[in-house]
Each structure stands twice: as C-alpha cells, then as structure tokens.
Amino acid sequence: MKIIPIQWKEGRMVWIDTRFIPWEEIWRETTDYKRVAKAIKDMEIRGAPAIGVAAAFGMALAAYHSTAKDVDTLLKELEEAKSVLAKTRPTAVNLFWALDRMWEKALELSQKGDVEAVKEGLVEEALSIQREDIETNMKMGKIGAQLIEDGDVILTHCNTGALATAGYGTALGVIRAAWEEGKKIQVIATETRPVAQGARLTVWELVKEGIPARLISDTMVGYLMSKKKIDKVFLGADRILLSGHFANKIGTYQIAILAHYHKVPFYTVAPTSTIDPKRTLDELIIEERNPDEVKCCPYPKEKIYITVPEVEVYNPAFDVTPPELVTGIVTEKGIAYPPYWISLRKILGMG
Ligand SMILES: CSC[C@@H](O)[C@@H](O)C(=O)COP(=O)(O)O
Numbered sequence: 001m002k003i004i005p006i007q008w009k010e011g012r013m014v015w016i017d018t019r020f021i022p023w024e025e026i027w028r029e030t031t032d033y034k035r036v037a038k039a040i041k042d043m044e045i046r047g048a049p050a051i052g053v054a055a056a057f058g059m060a061l062a063a064y065h066s067t068a069k070d071v072d073t074l075l076k077e078l079e080e081a082k083s084v085l086a087k088t089r090p091t092a093v094n095l096f097w098a099l100d101r102m103w104e105k106a107l108e109l110s111q112k113g114d115v116e117a118v119k120e121g122l123v124e125e126a127l128s129i130q131r132e133d134i135e136t137n138m139k140m141g142k143i144g145a146q147l148i149e150d151g152d153v154i155l156t157h158c159n160t161g162a163l164a165t166a167g168y169g170t171a172l173g174v175i176r177a178a179w180e181e182g183k184k185i186q187v188i189a190t191e192t193r194p195v196a197q198g199a200r201l202t203v204w205e206l207v208k209e210g211i212p213a214r215l216i217s218d219t220m221v222g223y224l225m226s227k228k229k230i231d232k233v234f235l236g237a238d239r240i241l242l243s244g245h246f247a248n249k250i251g252t253y254q255i256a257i258l259a260h261y262h263k264v265p266f267y268t269v270a271p272t273s274t275i276d277p278k279r280t281l282d283e284l285i286i287e288e289r290n291p292d293e294v295k296c297c298p299y300p301k302e303k304i305y306i307t308v309p310e311v312e313v314y315n316p317a318f319d320v321t322p323p324e325l326v327t328g329i330v331t332e333k334g335i336a337y338p339p340y341w342i343s344l345r346k347i348l349g350m351g
Contacts, residue, residue, distance in 0.1 A: 004167045006045060006053050008127060011064050013057045017044040018163050019300040022204045031065055033058040033081045040088040040095070043195065047164020048238045048274055049133050052094030055085045056126035059102040063122040071110040074118055078106050090285040091247050091318045092238040093276040098129055133166035136271045139332040140170060141177030144234065144269050147328070147335075148178040148185060152231040155188045155221065158249035159201035160236035160269070171234040171269040172205060174330060179211050187213045188230060190221065192249060194293040194315065218251050225262040233259050237270040237329075244323025244340025245281055246270075250316055256325035268321075269330040277348060287317040 007014045013036060014029040028044065030036060036058035039045050045054045062081035068074035082099050089095060102125055109121040148154065154175055158164075161172035169176055178185055187206055192198035199215055206213035216224065224230050233255060240246040246268055259266040294313040297304040329336040329344070336343035345351065 002167075003162045005050060005163050006057065006130070006166065008057055008060070008123070008130070011061075013054070013061060015039065015045055015054065016163070018046060018201060019044055019298075021163070021200055023299070023301075031061060033062040034084060036061065037084050037088050040085070046197070047159060048092035048094040048236065049137075049165040049170065049271060050163070051089060051092050052098035052273065053126075053130045053133055053166045055088075055095050056098040056102050056129040058085045059099065059106075060123045060126035063106070063119045066115075066119065068115060071113050071115055071118060074115055075106060075110055078103065078122075089287055091287045092274075093279075094238075094271075094273050097273045101129065102126065130166045133271065133273075134168050136273075136332040137165055137168035137170060137173040138177070140269055140271065140330055141168065141173040143332070143335060144171075144174030144267070144330040145177040145181055145183070147265070147267065147330070148174070148183055148232065150183045151185070152178075152183070153186045153188060153229060155190070155224075155230045155233045155255070155264075156202060157190045157198060157233075157235040157252055157255055158192045159197035159205070161202060161205040163201050163205065164197075164236065169205075170236045170271070171267075172202065174234050174267075174269050175211065176209065179209070185211070187211055188224065189213055189215050190251065190255075191215060191217050192251060193218055194298065196298045197249070200298065221255055222258050225258050225264055228262075230262075230264055233264060233266045234269055235267075237268045237274050238318055239279070239284065240268070240270055240275045240329065240344070241279060241281060241284070242275070242277055242341055242344050243281065244326060244329070244336075244338065244344065245284075245320050246326070246329075247284055247286065247318045247320050250319050253319040253321050253325075256321045260325045265327040266325060267328050267330055268326060272331050272333055272348060275331070275344060275348060277350065281320070284320060286319070289315045289317045291315055 161169035
C-alpha cells in the first residue's frame with residue numbers, strides 16, 4: 001500500500017487524520033507550525049517516526065513562512081517553534097531527535113547570515129528526514145523478514161505501519177517485507193485499547209495490503225499463546241534505552257511477559273533514531289492521556305461512554321519492557337541481541 005501519511009506541498013503540510021480511520025479518510029493541511037503541534041498532541045498524527053517527520057515539517061513551516069529579515073530573528077522564531085512542538089508528546093524520542101536535528105541544521109546554515117538559505121535548507125532537511133525514514137524502514141523490513149519463516153503466525157500490537165512512519169512501517173514493515181517476499185504468513189493484531197490503533201489502523205493497512213489478518217482483543221493474547229497459535233511477536237518502540245529497556249504502547253509489557261512464559265520469540269523493530277543514548281530508566285517520561293480515551297469509544301465524532309462517565313481512570317499511554325524479555329531489537333543497522341548494553345552501543349557506533 002503506497003500511503004505517504006504526511007506530505008510537504010509548496011509551503012503546506014498535508015496529512016491524513018488517523019483519528020478518523022477506518023470510518024473516513026480525511027486529509028488536512030496547514031501552513032502553521034502550531035497547528036502541526038496540535039495534530040501531534042491530539043493524535044491526528046501518531047507513531048514515533050511519524051511524529052518526528054511531522055515535527056521536522058513543523059520547523060520547516062516556521063522557517064518557510066517567517067517574515068524575519070535577519071538570521072537572529074529567524075533563529076528566535078525557530079527556537080519558539082521548537083519549544084511549542086517539543087511540548088506535544090513526551091515519550092517518543094523521535095520527536096526530540098527530529099527537532100534537535102532541525103535546530104542543528106538551522107544553526108549551521110545561519111553562519112552565513114543568509115535568511116533565504118536557512119529557510120530553503122530547513123525545508124530540504126525535513127524532506128531528508130522523511131525520505132530517510134522510508135529508506136530506513138525498508139532496510140529494517142529486509143533485515144527483520146529474515147526472522148520470519150513461511151507459515152508463521154505473527155502477533156503485533158498497536159500500529160507500526162505506513163501510518164505510524166513516513167510511509168512503510170517498522171514492525172509492520174517487517175511483516176510487509178516478509179509478505180512481499182512471498183512468505184505465507186498470518187497476522188494477529190491486538191485491538192490496542194484505549195485508542196484502538198490495532199483495530200482501526202493496523203487492520204485497515206493489512207486489509208488494504210491483502211495480508212491475512214485476524215483481530216483479537218488485548219485480553220486474548222495469553223489464551224492464544226497457551227494454545228500455541230502464535231509463533232512470533234513483532235512490535236515497535238517509542239524509545240529504546242541503551243540498557244535495552246524500551247517504552248512502547250501500553251500493553252506491550254504484558255505481551256512480553258506472556259511471550260517469555262510461553263517461549264514465543266519477541267522482537268521490537270525501530271530505527272536507530274528511536275534509540276536514546278542519553279536517558280536512563282528513571283528519566284523516562286510516560287505520557288498520561290485524557291481519561292475520556294479509556295471511558296469512551298474511540299470514535300472521534302461522538303462521545304459514547306462505555307462506562308459510568310464520572311468514574312476515575314488511569315490512562316498511561318506507554319509501558320516499559322525490560323531487556324530480559326526481549327529476544328532481539330531489529331534496526332536498519334542490524335539486529336541487536338542481548339546483552340543490549342553492548343550490542344546497542346555497537347549499533348550506534350559508540351564502540
Ligand atoms: C512505528 S511506531 C512505534 C510506536 O510508536 C508505536 O508502537 C506506538 O506505541 C505508538 O503510540 P501512539 O500513542 O499511537 O503514538
């Protein structure tokens with residue numbers, strides 16, 4: 001399926017609003033980086049690499065539409081845009097990675113004092129981030145597909161496909177690559193409550209692609225594993241620490257525990273831009289989202305409560321899986337195996 005969920009069109013950012021999938025395919029556009037920030041915060045755009053690409057285009061919009069006459073004024077405006085975009089979602093590192101990369105580029109380009117050169121250079125840089133993400137996904141797809149055998153039944157969680165990236169997918173990219181190689185696989189997608197990225201987005205992508213898929217509720221994983229109906233787990237990551245701990249969509253941790261208990265290989269797939277060499281476990285921020293996500297159906301046009309509206313809820317959007325539960329981490333630079341504190345450093349070229 002060729003979907004490029006976020007696009008740059010002559011000074012506008014255009015994106016598909018994933019909150020409305022599968023009911024409607026609504027494309028939106030803006031020239032304002034603040035609108036991009038809102039789209040990330042409200043999860044019109046979601047998935048770690050997609051958030052990074054959108055943030056990069058947000059910075060490009062801030063530059064492109066600036067009326068600054070000198071580079072110092074332009075840099076001040078860009079610093080403000082970076083700060084607004086950084087306040088949207090705290091867990092996925094790709095957001096901060098992309099913002100830092102755009103900021104570094106702005107500083108480098110501003111040395112010559114040419115405002116137009118900074119503006120053009122930042123649009124180019126955002127387009128490079130988008131292009132590289134697709135290339136990286138395709139590389140991970142090829143590498144990860146080697147782990148998949150003909151006939152495998154693969155469990156995946158959340159949405160890690162074209163809609164979560166610049167256009168191919170991380171874990172779903174691996175599944176897509178195996179399918180494109182002609183392997184007769186089947187996918188089991190968890191619903192992924194509360195926002196139902198699995199039921200809404202992953203199933204939408206798999207059906208469009210013609211990859212055999214079954215949807216299950218999040219509560220069915222243990223039963224299916226106990227009946228030996230799942231051969232492997234492939235899912236994504238929002239932030240991978242050098243220790244091998246990784247944050248991903250809420251529910252990942254319990255799948256990892258079940259996989260470990262039932263001896264089902266458990267892989268996470270992520271570009272090296274998702275590896276955070278700076279943070280430790282204590283510094284990891286788990287986003288808490290609006291309680292209504294848990295209390296209501298994930299239908300954006302109407303608030304339908306599935307519980308008593310005044311009940312109190314917990315709504316952490318991510319959890320952390322420890323390295324001892326992870327069989328391997330697939331990146332575009334190869335597969336990291338335990339001990340991760342050595343293999344991930346090697347993959348990042350840290351010696
Ligand atoms: C390629 S996407 C990897 C992760 O970003 C994905 O698994 C996930 O947790 C997305 O969470 P979301 O809250 O939908 O942004």
